[in-house]
Each structure stands twice: as structure tokens, then as C-alpha cells.
Amino acid sequence: MFAIVRNWKTPANRLLAAASRGRPQGLMRGSWIADLAALGKAITLCGQCMPRWDARKNGYEQRNVTPNHRLAVGECDGCAATHVTCAMYLPKEKR
Numbered sequence: 001m002f003a004i005v006r007n008w009k010t011p012a013n014r015l016l017a018a019a020s021r022g023r024p025q026g027l028m029r030g031s032w033i034a035d036l037a038a039l040g041k042a043i044t045l046c047g048q049c050m051p052r053w054d055a056r057k058n059g060y061e062q063r064n065v066t067p068n069h070r071l072a073v074g075e076c077d078g079c080a081a082t083h084v085t086c087a088m089y090l091p092k093e094k095r
């Protein structure tokens with residue numbers, strides 16, 4: 001299985017992206033990831049942050065970004081590094 005990549009560049013989604021400012025300054029990184037996990041949102045983590053977060057314990061699993069790509073270049077939710085190779089985690093599907 002792989003994640004469905006939607007067209008995020010619709011006007012409505014661009015407004016949503018502008019409204020969402022990401023992790024607030026001063027909030028600890030672990031708290032930010034816990035907030036994302038509580039809301040069931042996608043979490044991207046770089047290679048250094050990956051071992052520090054137990055995805056299975058939080059009901060998450062690593063998913064392919066596209067059918068043939070396991071990693072993507074993006075912003076890490078753990079250390080806020082930009083343009084790093086990240087793995088994507090999504091809530092585990094209930095089967």
C-alpha cells in the first residue's frame with residue numbers, strides 16, 4: 001500500500017497551508033510530534049529523528065511517499081530541519 005498523493009495546490013489548500021504556521025516557537029519538539037499524532041496527521045522525520053520516535057507505539061506506520069519512493073525531501077517535524085530526506089508516517093489503518 002502507498003499513500004495517496006493529492007493535488008495540494010488548489011486555492012482552498014493553499015489558504016489552509018497559509019493559516020497553518022507549523023510548530024509554534026517555544027513548543028518542545030516532542031510535544032509537537034505528540035500533538036500531530038493525537039490529531040492523526042502525517043509526520044515526517046529525518047534520519048536522525050526516526051529512531052527517537054516509536055511509531056508503532058503511537059499507532060503509526062511508515063508509508064511510502066509515492067509507490068516507488070520510501071523517502072522524500074522535506075521538513076522534519078522533529079528537528080525542523082528543511083530540505084532533508086524524511087520518512088513519512090501515517091496512522092496505522094485498522095483492518
Ligand SMILES: [Zn+2]
Pocket residue numbers: 045046047048049076077078079080081
Ligand atoms: Zn529531524
